[in-house]
Amino acid sequence: MSDLKDRYADAVMNTFGPPAIALARGRGARVWDTDGKEYVDLLGGIAVNALGHAHPALVEAVTTQLQTLGHVSNFFATEPQVRLAERLLELLGWTGEGRVFLSNSGAEANEAALKLTRRTGRTRLVAAEGSFHGRTMGALALTSKAAYREPFAPLPGDVTFVPYDDVAALEAAVDETVAAVVLEPIQGEAGVVVPSPDYLAAAQRIAREHGALLWLDEVQTGIARTGAWFAHQLLDGVEPDVVTLAKGLGGGMPIGATVARGAAATLLQPGNHGTTFGGNPVAAAAALAVLATVEADGLLAAATTQGDRLAALLAGLDGVVAVTGAGLMRGAELDGPYAPHAVAAGRDAGLVVNATGPSRLRFVPPLVITDADLDVVARALPTVLDHARAAHAQETSS
Ligand SMILES: *Cc1c(COP(=O)(O)O)cnc(C)c1O
Numbered sequence: 001m002s003d004l005k006d007r008y009a010d011a012v013m014n015t016f017g018p019p020a021i022a023l024a025r026g027r028g029a030r031v032w033d034t035d036g037k038e039y040v041d042l043l044g045g046i047a048v049n050a051l052g053h054a055h056p057a058l059v060e061a062v063t064t065q066l067q068t069l070g071h072v073s074n075f076f077a078t079e080p081q082v083r084l085a086e087r088l089l090e091l092l093g094w095t096g097e098g099r100v101f102l103s104n105s106g107a108e109a110n111e112a113a114l115k116l117t118r119r120t121g122r123t124r125l126v127a128a129e130g131s132f133h134g135r136t137m138g139a140l141a142l143t144s145k146a147a148y149r150e151p152f153a154p155l156p157g158d159v160t161f162v163p164y165d166d167v168a169a170l171e172a173a174v175d176e177t178v179a180a181v182v183l184e185p186i187q188g189e190a191g192v193v194v195p196s197p198d199y200l201a202a203a204q205r206i207a208r209e210h211g212a213l214l215w216l217d218e219v220q221t222g223i224a225r226t227g228a229w230f231a232h233q234l235l236d237g238v239e240p241d242v243v244t245l246a247k248g249l250g251g252g253m254p255i256g257a258t259v260a261r262g263a264a265a266t267l268l269q270p271g272n273h274g275t276t277f278g279g280n281p282v283a284a285a286a287a288l289a290v291l292a293t294v295e296a297d298g299l300l301a302a303a304t305t306q307g308d309r310l311a312a313l314l315a316g317l318d319g320v321v322a323v324t325g326a327g328l329m330r331g332a333e334l335d336g337p338y339a340p341h342a343v344a345a346g347r348d349a350g351l352v353v354n355a356t357g358p359s360r361l362r363f364v365p366p367l368v369i370t371d372a373d374l375d376v377v378a379r380a381l382p383t384v385l386d387h388a389r390a391a392h393a394q395e396t397s398s
Helices: 002-011 056-068 079-092 106-118 137-141 146-152 167-173 199-209 262-266 281-296 299-315 339-349 371-397
Strands: 023-027 030-033 038-041 098-103 124-128 159-162 178-183 213-217 242-245 256-261 320-326 329-334 354-357 360-363
Touching (some): 038 371, 056 281, 079 256, 079 281, 098 106, 106 137, 106 256, 137 146, 159 167, 167 199, 178 199, 256 262, 299 320, 299 329, 299 371
Parallel strands (some): 124 178, 178 213, 213 242
Antiparallel strands (some): 023 030, 242 256, 354 360
């Protein structure tokens, strides 16, 4: 394993910091490192591996499509591309009034949406503090974290940040110059931050009053993650104009989607936008397999039941002061800044755990996580947190 990590350091740009584990293979919600050590994967490729690792339906769909027609560019229509657009519109309830732009990542889905908002004739955007919308220049312009933004200034302008879950702040910020209000239904990278139940409906009302679009970034929350196809569907009366998707959509194959309805659906005109790989038949076939398997295997219900079990398990842990989220998107607030130590202790104990902040853990495992997987997690986590607390105490005393 150390050999692979050394080679990584010598060949791969150091944008993430050195990886702690070199992985060799995966199955379901388990992965194995290059030394053969097994882990329960509670990160799922950052909320991507909805079907877990090596799901037969995904392997079959990708293999069959690649053997049939792999890539053709946007000069041609293909069945997987069109079918996927149709399915996404069906799942959103937007058949006939919506249109889909397919791309390759969350940032790209957001770039397309950002360009779409410029075609309204307005340029201002209102986004939330704590938001994460991706790392390309446009997506970064909507992302609030200073450490991500500042090295790349100047970013595309005209973005106003308001505190998340603050209706009055939205009221004050949105006027006739605003093209769109862009929000995550649950903030993911911020550590699974859930707004008040009426926040998105209020945002929608405020946007509509001023002729602005409501754009929900469901890159992380979408595709059954929260127990609904889209997190906004957990709420009554929330009907965005634009939804962006990626992460879970391809189950591990790179794909992004920008979905718009009503007037927003036709803002991008021929020549306005493009991407060579967007609508790639293999990626689209993968996404169709994800959507079909979520339905066939009852993964919407599984996200809820296994998510509730995970939440209860976390809430019962010594050191966890709050559990947030919905379905299989959960945050755990610790009683001290020892989350990075919990990641390390989790690694020792055979758990892939993720920290989004000093005292915040995030859990976004595959939707196929089993009771047996959660049994392992339940047995291991108390010791993991004990060890993490001890490591942190030792670090601060020395
Ligand atoms: C991950 C994420 C993105 C960026 O997606 P990439 O595929 O990494 O470009 C955008 N928005 C949200 C809400 C995300 O969680």
